[in-house]
Amino acid sequence: MDFVTAVQTLDSMMRLSTPLIFACLAGLFSERAGIFDIGLEGKMLASAFFSAAVAALTDSVLLGLIAGLTASMALALVHGVASITFRGNQLISGVAINFFASGMTALIGQNLFKIGGRTPSLGDKGRFLPIDLPFSETLANIPLVGPLYSELISGHTVLVYFSIPTVILSWWILFHTRFGLRLRAVGENPEAVDTAGLSVSAHRYQAVLICGLLCGLAGAYLSTGMAAGFIRDMTAGKGFIALAALIFAKWRPGFALIACLLFGLLEAVAIRFQNIEIAMVGTIPLQLMQALPYILTVIILAGFIGKAIPPKAGGIPYFKER
Amino acid sequence: MKIFQWFAAVLSVLAATSLTQAMAKPAIIYDLAGKFDKSYNESAFSGAEAWKAKSGSDYREIELQSQAQREQALRRLAGAGNNPVVMTGFAFQTSLSAVAPEFPDTKFVIIDSVVDEPNVRSVIFKEHEGSFLVGYLAGLTTKTDVVGFVGGMDIPLIRRFACGYVQGVKAANPDSKVIQNMTGNEPSAWNDPVKGGELTKAQIAAGADVVYHAAGGTGVGVLQAAADAGIYGIGVDANQNYIHPGSVLTSMIKRVDLIVEESFTVGPDIPSGVFALGLAEDGVGYALDDYNKDLISGASKDKVAEVRQQVIAGDLMVHNYTDDDNCPVN
Numbered sequence: 001m002d003f004v005t006a007v008q009t010l011d012s013m014m015r016l017s018t019p020l021i022f023a024c025l026a027g028l029f030s031e032r033a034g035i036f037d038i039g040l041e042g043k044m045l046a047s048a049f050f051s052a053a054v055a056a057l058t059d060s061v062l063l064g065l066i067a068g069l070t071a072s073m074a075l076a077l078v079h080g081v082a083s084i085t086f087r088g089n090q091l092i093s094g095v096a097i098n099f100f101a102s103g104m105t106a107l108i109g110q111n112l113f114k115i116g117g118r119t120p121s122l123g124d125k126g127r128f129l130p131i132d133l134p135f136s137e138t139l140a141n142i143p144l145v146g147p148l149y150s151e152l153i154s155g156h157t158v159l160v161y162f163s164i165p166t167v168i169l170s171w172w173i174l175f176h177t178r179f180g181l182r183l184r185a186v187g188e189n190p191e192a193v194d195t196a197g198l199s200v201s202a203h204r205y206q207a208v209l210i211c212g213l214l215c216g217l218a219g220a221y222l223s224t225g226m227a228a229g230f231i232r233d234m235t236a237g238k239g240f241i242a243l244a245a246l247i248f249a250k251w252r253p254g255f256a257l258i259a260c261l262l263f264g265l266l267e268a269v270a271i272r273f274q275n276i277e278i279a280m281v282g283t284i285p286l287q288l289m290q291a292l293p294y295i296l297t298v299i300i301l302a303g304f305i306g307k308a309i310p311p312k313a314g315g316i317p318y319f320k321e322r
Numbered sequence: 323m324k325i326f327q328w329f330a331a332v333l334s335v336l337a338a339t340s341l342t343q344a345m346a347k348p349a350i351i352y353d354l355a356g357k358f359d360k361s362y363n364e365s366a367f368s369g370a371e372a373w374k375a376k377s378g379s380d381y382r383e384i385e386l387q388s389q390a391q392r393e394q395a396l397r398r399l400a401g402a403g404n405n406p407v408v409m410t411g412f413a414f415q416t417s418l419s420a421v422a423p424e425f426p427d428t429k430f431v432i433i434d435s436v437v438d439e440p441n442v443r444s445v446i447f448k449e450h451e452g453s454f455l456v457g458y459l460a461g462l463t464t465k466t467d468v469v470g471f472v473g474g475m476d477i478p479l480i481r482r483f484a485c486g487y488v489q490g491v492k493a494a495n496p497d498s499k500v501i502q503n504m505t506g507n508e509p510s511a512w513n514d515p516v517k518g519g520e521l522t523k524a525q526i527a528a529g530a531d532v533v534y535h536a537a538g539g540t541g542v543g544v545l546q547a548a549a550d551a552g553i554y555g556i557g558v559d560a561n562q563n564y565i566h567p568g569s570v571l572t573s574m575i576k577r578v579d580l581i582v583e584e585s586f587t588v589g590p591d592i593p594s595g596v597f598a599l600g601l602a603e604d605g606v607g608y609a610l611d612d613y614n615k616d617l618i619s620g621a622s623k624d625k626v627a628e629v630r631q632q633v634i635a636g637d638l639m640v641h642n643y644t645d646d647d648n649c650p651v652n
Contacts, residue, residue, distance in 0.1 A: 016520065115360075116357055117356070121565065227515045227543055231513055231542065233513060236510055271520050290506070
């Protein structure tokens with residue numbers, strides 16, 4: 001594998017990791033506050049649909065993004081009401097959101113556009129276009145640094161550039177602010193938070209809404225950044241890969257970034273090198289590459305690389321008094 | 323008492339008329355990619371609509387939502403007296419083998435697969451011949467001598483597209499290279515435009531300047547990535563030239579619409595057996611319309627027409643991948 005191919009693979013990794021990073025951080029906020037969320041997939045899908053649909057109707061990618069974020073946060077609120085206020089089973093609520101999003105997006109899409117639940121292809125104004133950073137043309141010919149700058153760093157959509165700062169911001173919020181401390185406390189020991197005179201419900205609602213916001217970014221990126229339009233069930237399991245990455249990262253933002261980049265890299269490699277020859281071993285089947293994120297997660301869960309301990313109060317509705 | 327007799331008589335007449343109406347109604351089942359996949363199933367849909375417009379009659383349709391519904395949908399339509407029942411897609415093979423003997427008086431038409439039952443009409447296309455033509459065009463058009471192919475789910479049928487395409491490219495341009503990729507191994511590979519776009523970007527990075535897709539909904543992403551990068555895409559099944567005018571070189575068309583229209587028109591009397599449609603029967607071909615007329619030069623057009631005649635006359639043999647599960651060229 002030559003240098004240019006390697007850089008192009010990393011470039012593809014950045015594109016493929018971005019939705020995983022946003023979705024993984026979304027799960028991080030929610031689960032750190034004690035609300036398990038397997039509805040990441042559904043929220044991404046809803047956002048993907050509404051951002052593409054509104055962008056198609058108004059020809060404005062920003063209005064699309066706002067619509068996508070709103071849709072995702074609305075679903076997050078539903079999850080919040082079900083699991084915080086009504087203390088329902090969080091897994092069931094998440095599954096319901098996934099089914100609901102899958103069905104409703106296709107239904108509304110079919111009614112609006114009459115082309116089988118998809119949206120029309122978006123024009124240039126309706127989607128996030130790659131941004132060429134300054135000097136990427138002139139620097140391209142410099143050996144080593146040139147391709148790194150013009151291929152890997154330049155030429156992504158704006159949401160890709162947002163992803164890594166979002167990781168840093170999440171880390172700072174969760175570990176270096178009072179709000180973050182309380183959020184984590186709500187997920188570990190809600191009684192302590194309650195005794196301190198703070199509202200458990202309010203903090204959990206805030207976490208769930210942040211989760212919705214981040215899922216919305218992931219979904220909008222899928223339909224208006226990576227693709228140019230929405231297709232039925234286009235998230236294709238990315239919400240679940242993000243959950244796997246979250247467990248893999250043991251609920252820590254920095255490791256979440258690494259896990260998402262790793263899963264993105266695996267996908268990029270699988271796309272570029274469909275038959276990988278390794279000396280002495282032979283050809284690695286493509287299926288193995290595609291299954292690797294899940295296999296790695298199982299290995300983590302089995303405790304080979306250390307124990308992944310979820311937030312202590314995760315999944316348990318909080319009862320103030322009985 | 324009398325009124326009851328009268329009532330019963332009316333009821334039986336009503337039942338009889340509704341039964342004969344149902345008998346006459348043909349039906350179609352669309353596969354998982356959905357009725358509006360801009361491709362295969364949509365082509366079948368336009369055939370059914372064409373029949374509806376001409377005959378003024380109506381038909382029944384079912385759009386599958388999951389694998390488990392195949393047999394159920396077949397039994398429901400056949401049980402309700404719909405005849406003939408047309409289905410699009412190789413995936414119906416096992417379900418139809420089970421259901422067809424249960425309804426000996428119903429005619430089934432399966433497209434893209436062979437089911438050996440006395441009441442089944444199996445229609446297959448010689449996709450390798452159509453793909454050969456668009457491959458030939460790609461070979462004539464490429465400036466980098468690298469072209470690409472993106473398949474949907476990795477199945478022998480799609481390998482047949484790929485193999486015919488490669489043979490066509492090599493026939494026109496022996497020094498060229500063809501990069502082949504499949505999207506995946508599950509039915510979701512027909513509906514993943516993001517991955518289709520990534521595969522295309524990878525092929526473009528490796529030098530490809532014409533990319534042909536046989537990937538259903540995934541192909542939407544392939545054509546988009548090709549248009550964004552300013553290279554040519556090639557559509558499949560239905561005429562997809564209009565999707566990105568000026569950057570879809572052509573489309574390999576499979577006349578699924580004609581099969582559906584013919585089956586509906588002839589009705590229950592349509593002959594059973596296996597029918598293979600190729601260039602000679604105009605079952606496959608390449609699309610030429612207002613959207614791509616400036617992309618294909620007169621000289622190229624003449625050459626392709628010549629090659630087409632050679633294939634029809636049998637002077638040029640296009641190897642069929644599914645004959646021996648092997649492709650002579652790569």
